[in-house]
Amino acid sequence: MMEQLWSPWRSAYIASDQSSEGCFLCKAAAPDAEQRLVLVVARFEFTIVLLNRYPYNAGHLLIAPKEHTGNLGVLPTAQAHELMDVTQVALRVLQAEMRPHGVNLGGNLGAAAGAGVPDHLHIHLVPRWNGDTNFMPVIGEVKVVSEQIDEIWDRFSKAFCDSTSR
Numbered sequence: 001m002m003e004q005l006w007s008p009w010r011s012a013y014i015a016s017d018q019s020s021e022g023c024f025l026c027k028a029a030a031p032d033a034e035q036r037l038v039l040v041v042a043r044f045e046f047t048i049v050l051l052n053r054y055p056y057n058a059g060h061l062l063i064a065p066k067e068h069t070g071n072l073g074v075l076p077t078a079q080a081h082e083l084m085d086v087t088q089v090a091l092r093v094l095q096a097e098m099r100p101h102g103v104n105l106g107g108n109l110g111a112a113a114g115a116g117v118p119d120h121l122h123i124h125l126v127p128r129w130n131g132d133t134n135f136m137p138v139i140g141e142v143k144v145v146s147e148q149i150d151e152i153w154d155r156f157s158k159a160f161c162d163s164t165s166r
Contacts, residue, residue, distance in 0.1 A: 024053075025120040029066040036153060042160035046079040047086045049160065051149060056126050059098040059152055063087050064122035072109060072121055087123050093159045097152075100127030 028038040029048050035041075039051040046067070052060040063086055065079050072080065087105070094103065104126040108115035115121075 023068060023117065023120050025050075025062075025064045025117060025122060026068050029064070035157070036150075039149070039153060041153060041156040042086075042090075042164070044082060044086050046082045049086060049090050051153060051156065052124070053149070055149075056104075057128065059094055059100070059127045059156075061090050061094060061125040061156075062122045063090050063125065064120060068120050070109065070115070070117075070119040070121050072107075075121075083123070087125070089160070089163055090125055093156060093163055094125055094127055097155050097159050098127045101130045102128045104128060 024038075025048075027033060028040050028050050033040065035043075039053060040048050041051060041061075042049040047063060047065055049061055049063050052062050063083065065075060065083055067075070067079060069075060075083070091103065091105070094100070105123065107121060107123045109118075109121060111118040
């Protein structure tokens, strides 16, 4: 029997016209982007880390190459290696700041695989806690995200700065 994952809090994302707004990851990667406004918590040579504006859980991070490509197979080696290195840094920051019991790590390559942005690859890090699926999403059809995104941005920005200055 197939189970359903209810995520009505994402309706703002679903209802938005992403195609007319351009690639939000490219906007976030732009050197002149206001980091807080686009939720970027860290920048590296080829890679950015940002908070997901429509998170599955508080602290949901996206790690993306600055280059607009949906094909991991053609990403230059240095960029692909940095993408994974930054994912490791992001995982350490996420674990230190949120103290999850587990983390979902993944990427969806292509629309058929579920990519919401099929032309700009990105990796998701979603913190998970024992019992984080409770009656609220099941009965109330709402997801409780336990912390304001601005507060998380402040914490993560500082944590990334601290982690890369060592």
